[in-house]
Amino acid sequence: MTDDGDPAHHIQPDEQSEVFGPIDAGALREIRDLFADLEPLVQTASLDDPLNPQTLSVELSDGVGAAATARIDVRWSLTGNYAAHYTDARDRNFRFDCHPKPDAPRRHFHSPPDAPSRPVDPSCISVSETSLVTRAILQRWRYAYTNGTFEGLNDAENPP
Template identity: 50%
Template sequence: MSDDDRAGEFGPIYLPALQRIRDLWLDLEPLVDATGYDDVVAPTELQISLSDGLGDADAARLDIQWSELEMYSFHYVDSEDVNWRFDRHPNTHSPENHFHPPPEAATSAAEPSCIDVTEVSLVTRAVHAMWRAAYETGDLDRLNSASNPPYGWR
């Protein structure tokens, strides 16, 4: 996500949250191939590589940011150039919690997110559950279709 997609303060990156997100994905997802940070000295992004992706994709990556202000971005991109992302940040194009749908994750296509929780572990579990549902069914509409994730589905 580019900084020009944001209006208002995102806040400094919160490394303990990125570490928690990494640990949860490692615990929850057998397709995690590798994890790492964009910079080992001053990380601003967690990168999670997956050994498979949605649909015809044979690999995927999640680029994740989480700030001290509990703002976040979970950006998915795969080998077929499919992009989507869940964001929480001030902006001029949508509610603070929003979803940029596939295939481009365009700023102009943002829609309200079905994720209402804000705690790092719950948001991570919600994103994972929806990714996993889309992966298992091949249905990209499952990405932003939960009611009260990670607790329920509609």
């Protein structure tokens, strides 16, 4: 998987629209507002299209460890599927996802540094409500940021 800057390319083609479902614009707006309200390092939190958004991109003024900047791209579907993809200035990536994936749990984690499509691990995020998932993603990112490492990123038990 390569990072060409297009958030849509972070989800493999066979995992996109058929399985992922149509995007929930209201959920993306709620997530945008939560990121802006809860995380002081958010520089911008913007939708790719104000009328028909597909992806929320959250630009952070700092990244984990030596990364000077970072971004979290979020997609959320009307069926409750989601993908939250972290990438930083050092080209390190991880994803917390919830969607059907052959031979993997519905809620799964793509580990750093390159968030490979396979293998994946079960996600430590077991909640499903939009605001709780958003808080959990922020909490896990903040954990990595505060500790300056990705070690233990997916080791929490049912984060907020």
